[in-house]
Amino acid sequence: MSLNIATLLSRLSVYPLNYIEPVFRPPSEWKSLILQVTNGCSWNKCTFCDMYTNDNKKFKPKKPEIIEQELLSIVASKLPVGRVFLADGDAIMLPFKRLKDILLLIKKHLPQVTRVSSYCLPRNLGNKTVEQLAELKSLGLTLVYIGCESGDDEVLTLIEKGESFDSSLAALTKIKQAGIKSSVMILNGLGGPELSQQHAINSAKLMNAAQPDFLSTLVVSFPLGEERFAKNFNGRFRQLNQQELFQEMATLLTTLTLDKTIFRSDHASNYLVLKGVLGKDKQALLDKVNMAITQPQAIPLRQEWQRGL
Secondary structure, eight states, X not given: OOSTTTOEEOOOTTSSOOOOSOOEEOGGGTTSEEEESEESOSSOOOTTOXXXXXXXXXXXXXXXXXHHHHHHHHHHHTOOOSEEEEESTTGGGSOHHXXXXXXXXXXXXXXXXXXXXEEXXXXXXXXXXXXXXXXXXXXTEEEEEEEEEOSOHHHHHHTTOSOOHHHHHHHHHHHHHTTOEEEEEEEETTTTTTTHHHHXXXXXXXXXXXXXXXXXXXXXXXXXXXHHHHGGGTTOOOOOOHHHHHHHHHHHHHHOOOSSEEEXXXXXXXXXXXXXXXXXXXXXXXXXXXXXXXXXXXXXXXXXXXXXX
């Protein structure tokens, strides 16, 4: 998934569960019970992502009986649970029946839960029908976070995402048809300076075709170094500077034609915080980006020491 993305490392000692750490979750799930139904990521080849590279994060589904024991321990703790996030990187890769059984266990033991969510790789939906997804939605799975990262096929190949514009759109379309909400992540700066324009334009085209419920961006970063990522670019990659990132954001926003997508670019990696609804706030957001380009001293920007993963 995206360094989802848009994700934050979370040590969740409040709940009496034994996590295989590190555990990641989207920032918006900070109040949720993180239920680790798989360990690691089944793909785990994306060159920008170091989230599941530790030796103890080899992908493995958790047995249903262990998941039920964990739910029972949550019930016994009497801690409040309103939402559940299914971890780790791509719990939706589990077979339909396994996911259905997990959702039924949640409904059985935590009937007060109002939302279940999960990360989702586009490929995870290839073997699931719209009808099956709609059934999962009826059992509580109402939101999935999809790290599309880019809508540009050249960029997607270079980062070894294993996806394309078409495969991402097919997954997002299937999710919408099933009535499940989608939260999509695009990575600002992912193509470096040479591919910046096509990365922004084609990412916007993908979002225009998909019309996701939520769209967010964060700046690609490499806390463990960029050597693994940059190798496929053969010297064509460098990280964008602040002004180049703003120019890429301006291109993305200009090309986007969304109807009612909640947009957020407020992750700690972003220099410029942007929040709004696209399309009604498009011009206001563009004005803010253009001010950051032309008058950076006149607008609040995060300093380097304030930025993070």
